[in-house]
Amino acid sequence: MTKTMKILRPAVMCFLAMTVVCGIIYTAAVTGIAQLLFPNQANGSIITITLKDGTQKDYGSALIAQKFTGAQYMIGRPMGTTNLSPVSKEQKKLVQERIDWLHSLDPDNTADIPMDLVTKSGSGVDPNITPEAAEYQVARIARERGMNEDDVRAIISKYTTGRFLGIFGEPAVNVLKVNLALDGLL
């Protein structure tokens, strides 16, 4: 019995000490400093907009996609995840449905569709599309809103982020921010 206790006692005490240090103190310290230094990011990068009547409205998170279906809006990637094999028949059928839907939204546009607009992301809520996918939609958005195409492009480029140091990752256009700007809210 005493032999067992000699092993077990430090195990339990060590576990409790580690729980306090790594679970409580560490987590609390990171939370405290994060809230102090980066309050917006730490709380979900919420886009809060002050409306004309002075009220504030939370329009979403800059990092979480919303579904857009209207032709006057920039369309993002299909929402949700599939986990399907990219070369499967099921996937081919789903992609065809998405192609058909995009064509029905803008029958005049016969250009090839960028891949990201017809495939689902890993998170299911990818807030971005590629600059090519944004450019694909410029003419339609401008026409629907009676805007100049270059004005649409200016908004897109304002909410496009590049590679980190020009090397890491890929350029991306934030769909929600573009649409908020198109609606004159951002």
Added chain:
Amino acid sequence: MSMIVLQDIIYILLLIGLSIPLGIYIYKVMSGEKVFLTRIFAPVENGIYKIMGVKSNEEMGAKKYALSALAFSGVGLFFVWLLQLLQGILPFNPARIQSASWHLAFNTAASFVSNTNWQAYSGENGLSCLTQFLGLTVQNFVSAATGIAVLFALIRGFVFRKKTTIGNFWTDLTKITLYVLIPISFVLALVLVSQGVVQTFSPYKEVTMLESGAAQTIPLGPAASQIAIKQLGTNGGGFFGANSAFPLENATPLSNLLECLSLLLIPCALCVSFGKAVKDSKQGKSIYITMMILFVVALGITTISEQYTGPAFDGVVASGSMEGKEVIHGVGASSLWATATTAASNGSVNSMHDSFTPLGGMIPMFLMQLGEIVFGGVGSGLYGMLAFVLLTVFIAGLMVGRTPEYLGKKVEPYDMKMVCLIILTPLMFTLLGTAAAVSMPDITSWLTNSGAHGFSEILYAFSSMGNNNGSAFAGFTANTVFTNVVGGIIMLLVRFIPMVAAISLAGNMAKKKSVAVSEGTLSTTNTMFVGLLIGVILIVGALSFLPALALGPIADYFTMR
């Protein structure tokens, strides 16, 4: 493609550049030298020893070391299991999440204690905030620290001469946690928050969507603090269900770069620490080079497969396969992560591996099946690789008819038995688990994909659990009684059998006297040895898994169009 190659090259250079100073630092910490953090942490360290009632200079034999590691993990297992069963009635549960079922709770507890972080639950919907930070975050630290502690016990086995002890588990564990894991995680967590990774105890946020006006819920929580150690400690369990594909867990190209670097940072650094500890940096270097060669080849195949063998659709621009990948990561950073996370036994993902092309998904699977030794888990990867080194030395010794030796120690039958346990346990349970799963009557209803890709989902799941990785072909329905129980047991066995074997090996090695290097001694630092080692690793892996891979990803590849 040229941008992807450039990104990969700079990533590897950064990784090597950071791993060298960190490796030296870890060596200093573990050998009791003063480092710049000693002033701050020494009082805490001594306080913890006092609470535990252990003397920091008390040396342990192999048996006591192993029992301590097992007892400590056992306490953790019980606590995390209990926490999940009670989370429904405990505080810090803003999303009002229910208590988990007994088998899911067991699976998750086994998974985090064994440094696997296989997740049968869905992150933000399955666990309360309390379970996440008090249970899982703690295990992220201590399971990683346990692996590193055992590695240093094994290293001492090689270094010590005619001794019956191999160090003290409690001081090893405490030093690694305090001086290595916590400081790096702390800095990393804050940088991640600056990029948009959430860190709060506030409840989920309700927002109004722009076009529809409908409500949308933004899940929040103390994520960044857990994600930092999840990456650094080769844990891999995401705060959110979609892991680091989820933007609130990995928000920008910079956060992705840092998370991806921290995936491999400590396993790489430990190669450097090893060289320092055995007083022969070349020994560490040859292992580092072996791992890096295997990694680079794997990275190349995955990336090329994702970029060029994806599907082509009429009316869609031909480009890399984007299903299951985020725009900011694209093919390049997604393939890099997939390779790194399975080379290390991390298992976090920034894209969905199930939606990788057949060969692009096979490489991550094969990296796991090699036994998580291409960098591998923190500590466990290197002690696994050292088992392969001993096996290679042994085979080479047989060829020339000499008693094999490594680092001046003769390699004898007892040592080889332990080596076999380290190498064979994971691959045996991977195959047994897969075989058991395919013979379940309702197995097809657990799969998202059919045919060869469906089999790949099963093989991937048990390769992941059977090698303590934790990533998944997520189309596989993991939360069933069978997978939870069988998978949970497998994760514990493949973690702790090799671990105890490594500690026993250390104990046996420490007892031996050193033999002088002679002309007949096989060099373990030259190019030929690196080639031999790679050969042995690939032969063991290929012999074990080629038949299964032929039925899964290889069949998938040949039947795809």
